[in-house]
Amino acid sequence: MEHFGFTDGISQPIIEGLGKTEPAADVIKAGEFLLGHPNEYDLYTSRPTLAPSADPRNHLASAVDQPSRKDLGRNGSYLVFRQLEQDVQGFRKYLEQKTKAADGTGQPAEALAFAARMLGRWQGGASLVRSPDKDDPALAAFNSFSYQKEDPYGLRCPFGSHVRRSNPRDSLDPNPGSAESVAIGKRHRLLRRGREYGAPLPGDGGPAGAEHDGRGLHFLCLNGNIARQFEFIQSTWINNPVFNGPLQRRRSGARFSLSVRGGISPSRLSRCGSGLSAYRGSYPYEEARISSCRASARFGISATLPD
Numbered sequence: 001m002e003h004f005g006f007t008d009g010i011s012q013p014i015i016e017g018l019g020k021t022e023p024a025a026d027v028i029k030a031g032e033f034l035l036g037h038p039n040e041y042d043l044y045t046s047r048p049t050l051a052p053s054a055d056p057r058n059h060l061a062s063a064v065d066q067p068s069r070k071d072l073g074r075n076g077s078y079l080v081f082r083q084l085e086q087d088v089q090g091f092r093k094y095l096e097q098k099t100k101a102a103d104g105t106g107q108p109a110e111a112l113a114f115a116a117r118m119l120g121r122w123q124g125g126a127s128l129v130r131s132p133d134k135d136d137p138a139l140a141a142f143n144s145f146s147y148q149k150e151d152p153y154g155l156r157c158p159f160g161s162h163v164r165r166s167n168p169r170d171s172l173d174p175n176p177g178s179a180e181s182v183a184i185g186k187r188h189r190l191l192r193r194g195r196e197y198g199a200p201l202p203g204d205g206g207p208a209g210a211e212h213d214g215r216g217l218h219f220l221c222l223n224g225n226i227a228r229q230f231e232f233i234q235s236t237w238i239n240n241p242v243f244n245g246p247l248q249r250r251r252s253g254a255r256f257s258l259s260v261r262g263g264i265s266p267s268r269l270s271r272c273g274s275g276l277s278a279y280r281g282s283y284p285y286e287e288a289r290i291s292s293c294r295a296s297a298r299f300g301i302s303a304t305l306p307d
Ligand code: HEM
Pocket: 002, 004, 006, 007, 008, 009, 010, 011, 012, 084, 085, 086, 119, 121, 162, 163, 164, 166, 167, 190, 192, 217, 219, 230, 233, 234, 238
């Protein structure tokens, strides 16, 4: 359980050749994580090799793709380690503010649901694709779902959620929902491990005074190509304001979008463009409403949605 209260480490790639073969969309060539083996391009990822003269005792195998070189990198990998501080009090305050009732009363269940929509899974791990309205312990470890086929408009699991951006599954261009889309996603996977650091807040079982301590996540991942995997996922997907959302393929100043709990029906979304103010107050989450409506109003997304 990480500090924001979510179960982590559920979704992992399956390394081809280690026995498990399902779900097929998660079976990734070993070379994506282990150097000296074929990767998802059926090529060998760049790695350090040596001239045979540098290996006089012949300890190293020859590189399969460069027989005149010795494979120093074979069976190695690259580890990314990041210490990511989490402002847990700030996060909770934000959730509380965005979900309070009109009379100012806090709504803790709504705050948890809003957090779940930011992540794309419930605190217990269930994906919003399969359980959009409440956490479901039976689905805590379930990971064999898709986005384009099951939730093409992001009405269950918001486009802007963390998991939908960090592993878009079958929803990548140019042919969302196709085997080609899944194949593109397979070139951007990570073997992740998260370890929280710092004490929990006193209200969560931490010691008195712990509210003044730093806390967060030690994010670790293994990958064969840091630029194409870790850096790509972080910069081109997760931190990119125009990736994955009604704003996909468009330019806008909006940071991300989250549809509201229970989903915006396509017909409701289509009306956003004609009168933003008509919905003021009728959506539980102001910010989510505005970004969704702004997107549809500016780019005519409603025209592409069936009623
Ligand atoms: C404090 C920062 C972060 C927190 C609290 C966090 C938390 C989470 C949680 C709770 C999950 C869902 C569990 C799961 O599906 O395994 C998740 C999934 C994931 N996160 Fe993060 N994460 C953080 C930063 C990052 C960063 C920096 C990256 C990569 C650059 C990343 C990449 C991923 C990926 C690839 C998944 C799996 C998505 C999937 O396969 O469906 N996360 N994260």
